[in-house]
Each structure stands twice: as C-alpha cells, then as structure tokens.
Amino acid sequence: MSDSPTPGGQDYEARLKDSTAAVAEFEHAPRGMLGTIQHVLHANPTFVPVIVLVASIAVFGVIAGERFFSPFNLSLIMQQVSIIGILAAAQTLIILTAGIDLSVAAIMVLISVISGKLSVELGVPAPVALVIGFACGIGAGYLNGWLVTRVKLPPFIATLGTWNVFFALNLYLSGAQSIRGSDIDEMAPLLKFFGQSIAIGSARLTYGTVLMIVIFIALWYVLNKTAWGRHVYMIGDDKEAAELAGIRTDRTLRQVYMLAGFICALAAWASIGRVGSISPQSFYEGNLESITAVVIGGISLFGGRGSIMGALFGALIVGVFQSGLRLAGVDVLWQVFAIGWLIIIAVAIDQWIRKVSA
Amino acid sequence: MTEPLLKARGLVKRYGRVTALDNADFDLMPGEILAVIGDNGAGKSSLIKAISGATVPDEGTITLEGREVSYASPLQAREAGIECVYQTLALSPALSITDNMFCGRELRKPGIMGKWFGMLDQKAMEEFARQKLSELGLMTIQNINQAVETLSGGQRQGVAVARAAAFGSKVIILDEPTAALGVKESRKVLDLIQDVRARGTPVVLISHNMPHVFEVADRIHIHRLGRRLCVVDPKSITMSDAVALMTGAMTPEQLAA
Numbered sequence: 001m002s003d004s005p006t007p008g009g010q011d012y013e014a015r016l017k018d019s020t021a022a023v024a025e026f027e028h029a030p031r032g033m034l035g036t037i038q039h040v041l042h043a044n045p046t047f048v049p050v051i052v053l054v055a056s057i058a059v060f061g062v063i064a065g066e067r068f069f070s071p072f073n074l075s076l077i078m079q080q081v082s083i084i085g086i087l088a089a090a091q092t093l094i095i096l097t098a099g100i101d102l103s104v105a106a107i108m109v110l111i112s113v114i115s116g117k118l119s120v121e122l123g124v125p126a127p128v129a130l131v132i133g134f135a136c137g138i139g140a141g142y143l144n145g146w147l148v149t150r151v152k153l154p155p156f157i158a159t160l161g162t163w164n165v166f167f168a169l170n171l172y173l174s175g176a177q178s179i180r181g182s183d184i185d186e187m188a189p190l191l192k193f194f195g196q197s198i199a200i201g202s203a204r205l206t207y208g209t210v211l212m213i214v215i216f217i218a219l220w221y222v223l224n225k226t227a228w229g230r231h232v233y234m235i236g237d238d239k240e241a242a243e244l245a246g247i248r249t250d251r252t253l254r255q256v257y258m259l260a261g262f263i264c265a266l267a268a269w270a271s272i273g274r275v276g277s278i279s280p281q282s283f284y285e286g287n288l289e290s291i292t293a294v295v296i297g298g299i300s301l302f303g304g305r306g307s308i309m310g311a312l313f314g315a316l317i318v319g320v321f322q323s324g325l326r327l328a329g330v331d332v333l334w335q336v337f338a339i340g341w342l343i344i345i346a347v348a349i350d351q352w353i354r355k356v357s358a
Numbered sequence: 359m360t361e362p363l364l365k366a367r368g369l370v371k372r373y374g375r376v377t378a379l380d381n382a383d384f385d386l387m388p389g390e391i392l393a394v395i396g397d398n399g400a401g402k403s404s405l406i407k408a409i410s411g412a413t414v415p416d417e418g419t420i421t422l423e424g425r426e427v428s429y430a431s432p433l434q435a436r437e438a439g440i441e442c443v444y445q446t447l448a449l450s451p452a453l454s455i456t457d458n459m460f461c462g463r464e465l466r467k468p469g470i471m472g473k474w475f476g477m478l479d480q481k482a483m484e485e486f487a488r489q490k491l492s493e494l495g496l497m498t499i500q501n502i503n504q505a506v507e508t509l510s511g512g513q514r515q516g517v518a519v520a521r522a523a524a525f526g527s528k529v530i531i532l533d534e535p536t537a538a539l540g541v542k543e544s545r546k547v548l549d550l551i552q553d554v555r556a557r558g559t560p561v562v563l564i565s566h567n568m569p570h571v572f573e574v575a576d577r578i579h580i581h582r583l584g585r586r587l588c589v590v591d592p593k594s595i596t597m598s599d600a601v602a603l604m605t606g607a608m609t610p611e612q613l614a615a
Binding site for chain 2: 222226228230231234240244245246248
C-alpha cells in the first residue's frame with residue numbers, strides 16, 4: 001500500500017511527448033474492383049436501382065424494340081406503376097424506421113370505398129368526402145402507430161392485424177359491391193381528378209403520375225433536409241441510441257405512421273382515377289407489391305439506410321420488367337419469376353453493402 | 359458551505375428481485391470533477407441513468423440548483439442542462455458526424471425556408487461540428503459527413519464527448535469515456551474534462567481507470583452495493599485503499615482509524 005497518488009498522471013505518460021506525431025501510414029492492399037464498387041454503393045445506395053433501371057430499359061428496348069421504347073409505352077408504364085409507387089412511398093417511410101406496413105393497400109382501398117360511398121351513394125359533396133377520407137387515412141395510420149409504440153407490438157404483427165381489420169371493414173362498408181365509374185362521373189367527378197392526363201406527343205402523362213412524382217420529391221426533401229427526416233433515419237438506425245440522444249422516438253414513430261396513412265389516402269384518390277371505378281376487391285396484393293418496390297429500390301429492411309428515390313426506381317423497375325416481358329411475348333408466370341429473383345438479388349446486395357469496411 | 363449543484367437523496371431502483379439502487383445519495387458541487395467508482399454491479403450505471411433521466415427511480419428525490427426535479431426522459435434532463443455520454447455512446451452508425459452532433463438540436467436556415475419548410479442549415483451545422491471537433495484535437499477526421507460507422511472507436515468517443523460539451527450545459531456526465539481509448543486519446547479526453555471544468559461546468563466521471571480518476575477528480579464518490587459508501591479526497595487516500603473500499607476489503611471506519 002505504498003504507491004502514492006501522483007497528481008499530474010502516472011509517469012508512463014511522460015514519454016508521450018517524444019512519440020511520433022505522424023499519422024500512421026500503411027501500404028494499402030489494393031482494394032480491387034469489387035471492393036471499390038462496394039464502397040461506392042455504400043456511399044450511394046440508390047446506384048443499384050438506377051443501374052438496374054437503365055440496364056433493363058436498354059435490354060427491353062433491344063428485345064421488344066419500337067413498341068417498348070415508344071413514348072406511349074413508357075408513359076403507360078408510369079401510369080401503371082403510379083398507385084403502387086405512391087404506396088411504396090408510404091411503405092418507405094415505415095421501412096426506414098426498421099418497421100414494415102402490411103396494411104398500406106388495405107388502408108388505400110378502405111379510403112376509396114369510404115370516399116366513394118359518401119359522395120356517390122349518400123350525396124355528400126365530393127370535397128367533404130375526400131377530406132373525411134384523408135382524416136380516416138391519418139386515423140388508420142395512427143392506429144398502426146399506436147399499436148407499435150404504445151402496445152409495443154412488432155410492426156409486422158400490428159399491421160398484419162390491421163390489414164385484415166381494414167379489409168373486413170372495407171367489405172362491410174361496400175357490401176362487397178363495386179361503385180361503377182358512370183355513377184362516379186355523375187355524382188362526384190372530382191374523385192376521378194387524377195385520371196385526367198396531359199398529352200405530350202403520343203405520351204400521356206396522367207395527373208396520377210405527376211402526383212406520384214411530386215410525393216417522392218416532397219418526401220425526399222422532408223427526409224433529407226429537415227430535422228424530422230434525419231430523426232426518422234436515426235430511429236431506424238438505432239432506436240435506443242436515438243432515444244438517449246434526445247429524440248422523442250415514439251412520438252416521431254406515430255407521426256411516421258400517420259404520414260404514411262395520409263399518403264395512402266392520396267393513393268386512394270389517385271386509384272379511383274386510375275381504375276375508373278371503386279372496387280373493394282382491388283389491389284389485394286398491393287401491400288406486398290409496395291414492399292417489393294421498396295426492397296428492389298435498395299432500401300434496407302433493417303432500417304435507417306436507403307433513399308426514398310430508390311423506391312420510385314424500384315417501382316419503375318417492376319413496371320419495366322412487366323411491360324418489357326409482356327411485349328416480348330413472355331408468359332405472365334415468367335414475369336412473376338423475374339420479380340422474385342429481383343427481390344432476392346436486391347436484398348443480397350444490401351447485405352453485402354452493409355458489410356463494407358472503413 | 360456551498361450547496362451542491364446536483365443532489366440526490368434516497369434513490370431506490372428495483373428491477374424485479376434485483377435492487378440496483380438502495381437508498382443511494384449523490385452530491386455534485388459546482389465546478390468540480392466528481393469521479394464515481396465502484397465494482398461491477400455496484401449500481402454506478404443505474405445511478406447515472408437515474409440522474410440523467412434514462413430511468414425513473416422508484417423512490418427518492420433529485421435536486422438541481424436547489425429545485426426538485428424529475429425527468430421522464432433523457433430529453434427533459436438534457437433540456438434542464440444535464441448532458442450524458444453513455445458507454446454505448448448513443449450514436450447512429452449509418453448517419454454522418456454532423457447529423458449525430460446535432461441529434462435533436464438541428465439548426466434551421468434563417469428566413470422562410472427554415473421557418474416554414476424546416477430546411478436545415480447544413481453549412482452552419484458542418485462548420486460548427488468541425489470547429490468543435492478541432493477543439494478536441496479530433497480533426498484527423500477528414501470528412502465531417504463521414505458515417506460514424508466508418509470511424510475508429512476513439513474517434514467515435516470523441517464525437518460523443520464533443521456532442522455533450524458543445525452545447526453549453528450545467529452538468530456533463532461521462533460514463534467510462536476512456537475505456538475504449540488508447541493512451542494519447544485518453545489524454546485528450548482527460549484534458550477536455552479539465553477544460554470543461556475550467557469553463558465552470560461540473561463533470562461526473564465514471565471510470566474504472568484509477569490513474570485517470572486520481573489525476574483529474576476533485577472528489578471521489580465510492581459506490582458499493584447500490585449505495586454511496588463514502589466520498590474521499592484523492593489527495594489523502596491511496597489508490598489501493600480506494601480499491602479496497604470499493605471491493606469491500608476495507609470499511610470507511612477502518613480507513614479513518
């Protein structure tokens with residue numbers, strides 16, 4: 001018990017002043033092409049879907065030729081992906097928080113039935129019916145968020161439950177009957193607003209397509225340029241760390257689910273214009289298709305990584321594959337086959353990119 | 359005698375059958391460096407969590423500047439001026455250094471873009487982050503927008519410490535700040551702790567490293583079995599006696615005798 005406390009530190013540090021000041025340098029083992037690619041992709045996760053999109057357009061342009069490459073067909077692809085694209089935007093928000101939302105399409109169809117029922121059959125003015133629809137969409141999102149943050153259910157289970165609940169409600173409210181397009185035209189043409197289009201040459205740009213692009217740009221801004229958006233990423237990256245660092249994670253999560261519900265309500269409005277009628281049975285697989293677009297878009301299912309624009313490219317890749325394979329005369333089952341492999345490859349690439357070393 | 363800036367009395371925290379805090383007391387004087395030492399499982403972390411708002415104690419009171427406070431979240435404690443650097447650092451690995459520095463305190467652009475559209479002032483934030491890291495001698499980091507997961511352990515620690523020290527606060531709590539660091543980096547963190555004290559901010563330092571504790575601490579709080587065993591002056595006690603106290607090989611009465 002004789003070591004005396006020595007203010008000023010122990011002697012071993014006295015030698016520090018002689019230590020070299022140079023930053024350690026090592027001969028870098030050449031990274032190799034694969035390593036370089038891995039680094040670039042780690043820094044720019046949207047590169048993969050962009051490359052795949054450009055490549056698939058080029059390939060199908062060669063295989064299917066004129067018919068694929070025509071402005072008409074390319075604008076048709078945009079129209080075809082617009083609804084799933086909007087749902088994928090909502091899905092991206094949830095997946096960035098390391099969650100998953102199986103109920104997005106169910107919310108959308110439920111909202112379109114509510115708005116249609118109110119305006120076409122009950123004579124509520126169309127703008128009021130739409131506003132009620134938006135409120136219901138936000139409410140449905142809040143329910144999901146409440147189940148996840150307050151009841152502490154895993155998002156997968158919470159939304160698996162609400163998917164069924166919303167689908168059943170939608171069948172109940174609609175009596176499993178479609179609302180005919182002609183009735184909508186007569187009673188509430190505003191509901192079909194997003195079905196209108198602008199003709200540019202032989203291309204036809206629907207308002208629904210424009211809406212999809214506007215939603216993506218707006219969300220890109222919110223996620224990258226505002227504090228709220230950065231918090232969404234932090235929560236997805238490491239929720240506990242975000243909480244300790246002073247972010248109100250549960251409140252932000254509920255807001256994320258509510259925003260997703262609002263976007264689903266926008267998708268509902270756009271879908272009435274796209275389909276032309278309101279069918280309670282439509283978009284039954286929309287939940288999974290939106291997840292497909294997000295995953296192919298290089299957004300990590302583990303949360304916190306990926307760009308919202310990836311989901312747009314992901315949706316477009318699916319559209320391009322379907323259109324290209326159809327025009328090339330390939331059976332539908334092979335389209336499904338191709339999409340399946342795209343999903344697997346996209347997630348495999350994501351896993352590989354995450355293993356990047358500094 | 360001056361009043362403690364931060365005072366806790368009779369803190370109790372139970373996790374099922376485990377009592378992590380058993381009537382623990384705590385005093386932090388203005389402008390001092392208080393080291394908290396204790397064996398593994400003595401309840402140091404629980405004490406720090408209770409003070410920094412990460413957990414709510416079952417019983418007991420916490421007083422900051424003479425006013426009784428109770429925090430439901432770390433955010434509230436932080437707003438009151440208590441900053442904590444956790445052992446896990448609480449950084450988001452995929453996000454940039456700047457994003458992590460500002461976590462929850464982002465700067466907005468002046469004018470309409472910032473006020474109405476919430477646009478972040480990326481440039482000002484980067485500038486601020488770079489300046490704070492330079493003050494800590496951490497500018498071996500070339501790119502302030504580098505993801506935190508690409509930094510070394512010491513650099514990550516530096517970012518976390520810089521975050522706690524950057525925004526003027528009343529109390530800074532550091533949980534094992536040098537445990538993952540090399541000799542030189544530890545020295546920088548110790549210098550930083552003394553800098554912080556020189557600016558008048560008291561520091562709570564939790565550490566297992568006795569030389570570090572004895573070098574910088576003004577007083578040493580020895581924690582044992584969920585409560586404060588005693589508070590000692592590092593100038594009048596040896597390291598081995600301190601270790602003996604904290605492991606139960608000696609009682610404070612024996613020390614006085």
